[in-house]
Amino acid sequence: MTDQEAQEQPRKYTKPTRRAWIMRGIVTPIFGLLAVACVVFGVLNATVWKPSRNITATAQAHGTQYVVIDPGVLDLVDTAVTVSADNGETASSNGAEAGTDASEDSQNQQTSQDQQAQTEPQVCMAVGSAKDVSGWLAGEPYVRVTGLSTWQALSTSEEQAKGTASASQNQVAFADSDMWSQVECGGTSASMHLNSAQPAQVMLIDFGTKTPNADLSMHWVRQRVPDFALPWYFGGGLCAVLAVLSASVFAMEPHTRRKKQAESAQARPKSAKPADEPTIGAALAGTFAALKPRPKKKAAAKGSGRHGRHAGAAEDESAQQGAPTVVDPGARNIVAEHANRNAGDETAEHGAEGETTSVISADELQAYFARLAQEVGVEPAAEDAAETTAEPADAEVVETETAVVEEQPSADQSEGKENE
Amino acid sequence: MKRSPLAVAAAVIALGMTVSLAACEGQIPTVSAPTESASANPDLTEDQEQEMREALLKTIEDCNEQKNPANLGQAMSGPELEIRTSELQVAQKTGKLDPKTTIPTDITQTVIPTDNGWPRSVFSITTTTEDQQSKRLLVFTQGDARENYKLWGVARLFQGVEMPKFTVPSIGSQMGHPTDENLVMTPEQAVQRYADVLQNGTKSQYAGDFADDYFRQDLQNLSQTVQQGMERNKGSQEQTFTPVDGQMQIMRSSEGGDLVVAQINSVWTRTAGEGRESLPASDSERALFGDGKATSTMKVTYVNVIAMYIPPAKSGAQITTVGAERQPVKVEAV
Numbered sequence: 150m151t152d153q154e155a156q157e158q159p160r161k162y163t164k165p166t167r168r169a170w171i172m173r174g175i176v177t178p179i180f181g182l183l184a185v186a187c188v189v190f191g192v193l194n195a196t197v198w199k200p201s202r203n204i205t206a207t208a209q210a211h212g213t214q215y216v217v218i219d220p221g222v223l224d225l226v227d228t229a230v231t232v233s234a235d236n237g238e239t240a241s242s243n244g245a246e247a248g249t250d251a252s253e254d255s256q257n258q259q260t261s262q263d264q265q266a267q268t269e270p271q272v273c274m275a276v277g278s279a280k281d282v283s284g285w286l287a288g289e290p291y292v293r294v295t296g297l298s299t300w301q302a303l304s305t306s307e308e309q310a311k312g313t314a315s316a317s318q319n320q321v322a323f324a325d326s327d328m329w330s331q332v333e334c335g336g337t338s339a340s341m342h343l344n345s346a347q348p349a350q351v352m353l354i355d356f357g358t359k360t361p362n363a364d365l366s367m368h369w370v371r372q373r374v375p376d377f378a379l380p381w382y383f384g385g386g387l388c389a390v391l392a393v394l395s396a397s398v399f400a401m402e403p404h405t406r407r408k409k410q411a412e413s414a415q416a417r418p419k420s421a422k423p424a425d426e427p428t429i430g431a432a433l434a435g436t437f438a439a440l441k442p443r444p445k446k447k448a449a450a451k452g453s454g455r456h457g458r459h460a461g462a463a464e465d466e467s468a469q470q471g472a473p474t475v476v477d478p479g480a481r482n483i484v485a486e487h488a489n490r491n492a493g494d495e496t497a498e499h500g501a502e503g504e505t506t507s508v509i510s511a512d513e514l515q516a517y518f519a520r521l522a523q524e525v526g527v528e529p530a531a532e533d534a535a536e537t538t539a540e541p542a543d544a545e546v547v548e549t550e551t552a553v554v555e556e557q558p559s560a561d562q563s564e565g566k567e568n569e
Numbered sequence: 570m571k572r573s574p575l576a577v578a579a580a581v582i583a584l585g586m587t588v589s590l591a592a593c594e595g596q597i598p599t600v601s602a603p604t605e606s607a608s609a610n611p612d613l614t615e616d617q618e619q620e621m622r623e624a625l626l627k628t629i630e631d632c633n634e635q636k637n638p639a640n641l642g643q644a645m646s647g648p649e650l651e652i653r654t655s656e657l658q659v660a661q662k663t664g665k666l667d668p669k670t671t672i673p674t675d676i677t678q679t680v681i682p683t684d685n686g687w688p689r690s691v692f693s694i695t696t697t698t699e700d701q702q703s704k705r706l707l708v709f710t711q712g713d714a715r716e717n718y719k720l721w722g723v724a725r726l727f728q729g730v731e732m733p734k735f736t737v738p739s740i741g742s743q744m745g746h747p748t749d750e751n752l753v754m755t756p757e758q759a760v761q762r763y764a765d766v767l768q769n770g771t772k773s774q775y776a777g778d779f780a781d782d783y784f785r786q787d788l789q790n791l792s793q794t795v796q797q798g799m800e801r802n803k804g805s806q807e808q809t810f811t812p813v814d815g816q817m818q819i820m821r822s823s824e825g826g827d828l829v830v831a832q833i834n835s836v837w838t839r840t841a842g843e844g845r846e847s848l849p850a851s852d853s854e855r856a857l858f859g860d861g862k863a864t865s866t867m868k869v870t871y872v873n874v875i876a877m878y879i880p881p882a883k884s885g886a887q888i889t890t891v892g893a894e895r896q897p898v899k900v901e902a903v
Contacts, residue, residue: 200594221600278610280685284714296600315715327621327717330614348601349610375595 172400180392184385191381200374208294208303210363215291216354217308218367220279222296223346226369230346234354235338236272237362272339274354275329282351285326287312294365303367323355611681611741612689612711618679618738621709621718622693626674629653629720633670636660646710647721647816648832651872652896655857662856671698672705672723680820680828683741688712690721690744690818692828694732703728706876706892708818708830721818722830724876724892727783732891733822733878745819745827752827752879754778756819759879759888760831764810767833767873777887784875784893795839795850803842810835810873825881828891835871838903849900858900870899 204226210216216234223230277285290309298304324332330350333341341352356363509517613621628644638654645653653670660666673695680692691709708722726732736742747757754762762775770776770789779785792808799806816832841847847867849855854869876892 204594219600225598225600280610281612281714284685284687287714297597300594300597315713317713317716319712319717320715321717325717326715327613327617327711328714330617377595 168402169400172395176399177392177396180388180395184388184392187381187385187388191378191385194381195378198377200371200377202371202374204300204369204371205366206297206299206301206303207364207366208305210292210305210360210365212359212361213290213292213307213363214356214359215286215289216294216356216363216365217282217286217291218294218352218354219296220351221348222294222303222367223276223343223350223352224348225297227371227373228345229343229370229372231340231342231368232274232352232354233338233340233364233366233368234272234274234356235364236356236360237364271324271334272337272354272356273324273332273334274339274341274352275323275326275332276341276343276350276352277329278349279351281328282353283310283312285323285328285353286310288314294367303365329353609683609741611683611738613681613691613738615679615681615738618681618691618693619676621691622676622707623674625709625718625720626672629672632657633660633666636666644720646712646719648813648872648874649708649720649722651898652723652874652894655853655872655896655898659853659856662859663852667853668698668700668702669725671700671702672707673698676707677704678735679738680735680742681738682744682820684744687714690820691718692735692818692820692830694726703892706830710818722832722874722894724830724874724894726876726892727890730889730891733824733826733828735820735828736823742823743821745821745829747817747819749819749827751825751882753882753885753888754879756817756827756829756831756879759829759877760812760817760833760875763875763877763888763890764812764833767835768808768810779877780887780889782890782893784890784895788895799839799841802845804840804845804847805842806837806839808835808837822878826884827879828876829879830874830876833873833875835873837869837871838866839869840866847902851897854897854900857897858902861900861902864902866903868901868903869897872896872898 218232223232287310290307293306293308295304295306324334326332331341331343333339339354343350354363354365625644628640632638632641632644632653636657638657641650641653641657656667656670675696676693677696678694682689682691689711693707693709695705695707697704702725704726706722706724706726707720708724709718710721711718745756748755752759762773763779766773766776766779767785767788770785770792792806795806798804811834813832813834818830820828822828837850839847839850845865846863847865848863849858849867850869858867872895874894875890877888877890879888880886
């Protein structure tokens with residue numbers, strides 16, 4: 150605090166200490182903490198919380214012989230997928246077999262496997278097209294795997310296939326059908342790996358007979374894991390930048406930051422400010438006036454792109470004053486009037502012209518146009534200066550420009566035209 | 570104690586953030602609605618067709634080697650089952666299989682439809698045989714979703730015949746319909762009328778609808794030769810051709826016409842005059858007749874497989890027979 154005060158005192162300000170204190174004492178630490186937190190979360194998301202590449206989803210099917218994995222499910226997470234099916238060890242169908250399986254006695258198992266080969270239907274899975282699978286299933290109930298309900302669970306539904314079951318005498322075993330592009334079979338369980346599953350592919354699993362508790366699992370290895378760390382790093386970086394800014398730039402007093410602007414604002418008396426207001430509008434009008442003849446010099450008009458930006462506003466302004474119209478050099482009376490007025494204002498060498506009658510000679514007209522061309526040449530520079538409004542010198546120019554155009558409201562419409 | 574509310578709030582926030590930010594796996598993917606194109610996929614891939622065809626030809630080859638038609642039913646159906654059974658019976662007698670029974674394992678083209686229902690068929694055209702016999706048109710059919718493809722028909726394509734063009738098998742063709750009206754005549758009519766042309770030759774009212782072909786010419790020549798012989802003996806001969814109901818496979822070509830493969834059975838009755846015996850007219854007939862007792866009349870049943878291209882109606886062109894197969898299946902003395 151004392152240090153800051155000591156620093157601030159030479160500037161002769163009392164308030165800035167408080168602002169700097171808030172910025173450096175409160176805002177900066179908050180941003181700093183946020184930045185650290187973001188980075189920490191980013192690191193966590195990139196390491197321990199990183200989304201798992203291995204996705205394993207399971208489902209259970211009860212009392213069904215067939216399980217169908219819908220089109221689009223095989224390649225849901227990644228094109229490489231491993232599907233495993235297990236008919237629940239056939240525990241309920243044969244108690245003796247279940248016992249031998251549990252005991253894991255090698256000799257008994259051998260005999261039980263022989264028995265199984267004879268009595269137990271195989272678990273088979275095949276990949277085919279949807280129409281072939283529905284043809285095979287015609288008239289049969291089945292369990293359908295429709296997608297993922299969570300990252301760990303498959304969503305299923307029980308369905309009844311349309312059509313009538315085949316009554317053909319020449320039926321072939323499930324595994325022997327020509328329709329499948331890939332078949333895997335096993336005793337009580339089967340598993341199949343597909344390297345590039347297609348969206349149109351359907352998997353049909355045949356448990357051989359109605360199984361009370363069939364287990365199904367699908368395992369994908371994701372090639373593309375969502376990156377949750379990067380947004381955190383980005384946020385962290387942003388907070389760090391904000392912390393630095395709030396400790397430095399934002400801690401400064403506004404007039405310290407914008408010294409020149411403040412100085413120019415102070416230099417001008419308060420009463421001058423209302424005069425500034427129309428100044429901008431008038432400057433725009435002047436811009437518009439300067440723009441008008443430009444189409445003849447396209448290169449110049451294109452050179453400064455921001456003129457176009459003000460064109461709309463200028464039009465509005467001129468609409469208030471009366472419709473901006475085409476300059477008509479033939480309107481001699483108006484030129485004469487203008488010349489007259491100029492003579493009164495500027496008391497320049499044009500004074501003689503002001504005294505002339507309404508009829509102007511060709512020479513006078515030429516002189517007028519030469520002057521007009523000069524004015525047009527000057528006006529862009531003046532307008533540019535009005536835009537920046539930074540340098541005091543420019544401010545003067547603005548004022549002079551203003552003085553010229555400010556007459557417009559008081560003058561009649563014809564004079565407005567003449568300025569162009 | 571003063572700090573406790575702050576501590577609790579901090580703990581809650583920390584816990585909330587941990588739960589909400591930790592271990593996120595990302596959004597669960599959803600299954601997009603299946604596209605229509607999925608149902609328009611070919612029934613088989615080319616690899617599946619090859620696998621299926623080679624397995625069938627292997628079974629047939631085994632039967633050929635054993636000259637035993639018992640297992641033919643596993644690989645064949647329709648007219649080809651009858652024809653090959655007869656060919657093997659002949660081979661049992663003669664000791665060797667007729668060279669025309671050769672089916673090359675390589676193909677030049679396969680036509681796979683995208684049709685959803687059953688029965689389905691697949692047309693494949695083989696290469697020429699090693700002894701430069703003409704290409705074979707193989708027709709495989711699958712009668713039911715739970716059955717497998719079987720070789721339904723084989724037609725030997727005529728030398729130099731121009732086949733219609735078909736969509737590539739990766740896109741898939743379409744099977745035709747027996748009563749398709751958009752052709753110069755429906756496939757059903759075409760087969761019936763062609764049977765009439767075979768029976769009556771140039772006297773048939775439909776003779777002009779069909780372009781001349783080797784099969785017709787050969788049959789005509791054979792018939793004339795036999796007729797001349799019979800006339801010398803004051804005998805007679807008659808051959809009737811009858812299309813077999815339902816034994817027709819149709820595939821739409823990319824030009825809009827249909828390639829039709831159909832079974833036409835024919836019965837050739839030869840009656841010898843002047844108390845003579847009527848004897849078998851060929852080695853095949855002789856082998857099939859075996860040691861049977863000849864009488865004055867001999868009735869030989871033939872199975873004919875005809876492949877014809879029916880152009881689209883607007884073309885107004887003639888129907889072209891592109892290939893055929895003919896085999897006696899039964900020889901009996903009446």
